[in-house]
Amino acid sequence: MLKNAGSYFLLLALVFLAASCFKKYKGRISIDGSSSVYPLTEAVAEEFRKTNPDIKVMVGVSGTGGGFKKFLRGEIDIANASRPISKKELEESRKKNIGFIEIPVSYDGMAIVVSLKNTFVDYITVAELKKIWSPESQGKINSWQQVRSSWPDLPLNLYGAGTSSGTYDYCTLAINGKAKASRGDYTASEDDNVLVQGVSSDANSLGYFGLVYYIENRDKLKLVPVKSSDTSEAVLPDNATVQFGKYQPLTRPEFIYVNTSAAKLPHVQQFIKFYMEKAEALAKEIGYIPLPPEVYQLSYDRFKNGRAGTLFEKRSIVGVQLKETLTENQ
């Protein structure tokens, strides 16, 4: 009897499984790319699935570079990216005739942090950061005093993003002026928790990583305000300064790239509209820094007008004011 009941349920389960396999979706959207944009896109997709159960949205993670590779093979509709499309990728998209619409979705700030035991660092300038991190400093700048003469002659122990992370690409570009140009003699890790551990337990440390990780560990680290030039005022990264572009040059926007032929499909349009409406609230909910509301509106207008291409082919991503740039390029 029991056995019979068991097999009956099994059969029932199989029927349901089969039914769900053959479920007719009105549309499918496949998304892939950066791990740092993933949480936001996935949060949007989750909400979207609730209201539109007949549209299937799949979000994967394969890194910004990996996402663009799939995007340029035409395998996915939307690519998540924590940096603008590169020159090489842009050339390939032209060769393969794959168009895209670029939409900024959130901000990420890079936190410069030192140990809580550090008493002398009150602020740091971008020039000083460059002095610390440039490739020429490798093996030469080893003491705090070499960075600023009023600082004590203590060893300078560095912690920073690993070479395969988008944070590394962006910070090297913003500080040293060239992506991937950095000294190599520091503790480099893709795992931000390793960096948090290293900086917090070393009195002579200085490190950088995404602001989210500082916020999660604010009781263990000291955040350093950054001066973009000697005369400007020192800015601490927080929601307001990052969102309104005051924390420069260490604020980077994150993007999604939509394939232009996919953008013509009604269910994709529906998803993008939903994304732009919900991004601000959802970004805050998951601890991200949203763009100013007008920027979402401007981005959506650009999408509706079908404005393809990137704004960053000639313009540097570092220090960009999205609102002005988008208004000029409607």
Added chain:
Amino acid sequence: MRIQNKSLHRKEKAIEWLLSGSSLVSVLTTLGIIIVLAVDSFQFFTEVSIIDFFTDKEWTPLFENKHFGILPLLSGTLLITFIACAVAIPLGITIAVYLSEYASKKFTAIVKPVLEVLASIPTVIYGFFALQYVTPLLQKLIPGLAGFNALSPGIVMGIMIMPYITSLSEDALRSVPNSLREASYGMGANRFQTAFKVMVPAASSGIIVSVILAISRALGETMIVAIAAGQEPKLTFNPLESVETITTYIIQVSMGDVPQDSLEYRTIFAAGLVLFLFTFILNNISYWVIRKYRQQYE
């Protein structure tokens, strides 16, 4: 009857094949590993000069300013191994002597398995023990000690490899013929003299082998150093600084998204080959020690 014999013979043959097949698996795996290491390292050395590899004092293959000097990784590996041995060898041998010469049989029967439990703790747990417990403790004693340093994982690794030394050395001490011990007592030697002047030298081949095994274990140890030693390749023998070992570097590259079939990727094979050569030489020494000194007292 004959048919039965034939089938028995066939069964016998099949089992024989199965057994030799299993042993071949391990031999072929070893060969395969050596070939893979050698091929990729060879390609690496066509692009990077072997002289630079062993003389350059910086190791930054993933960065703009590329240097391929293995010395910083090697110094990190050897430094931590040295600290581990400085902890494990004296402690391990002392415990082994105590257990075989002083302690009662009952005490040994309890303590030895407990010691061996140390060897069965997963190394990742040792790693967190070093990072979360030993390092903060050491920071209280040595102000200015960095959060990642060579000392703490070295000490913890010493504790980890100690059971290998204790267990094997104790076996070696026990296998020394009792006549030697009795002769020593007969000559009027006390317990201490008997233990360290007669028994330890008599068991020296076994003790040396146990030490060599522990060293090669320490050289290849990965998790403890990856967690607690840091990831900064630095040519230093200062145990208070953070270092990167060969094994940590290999993990770092294989976890990141360095494109395969690139020079950066092949660095891990060259680094791996250096590590392999070290452990290979050590294993050969221990093999040689065993063969040369084993049956001296029988």
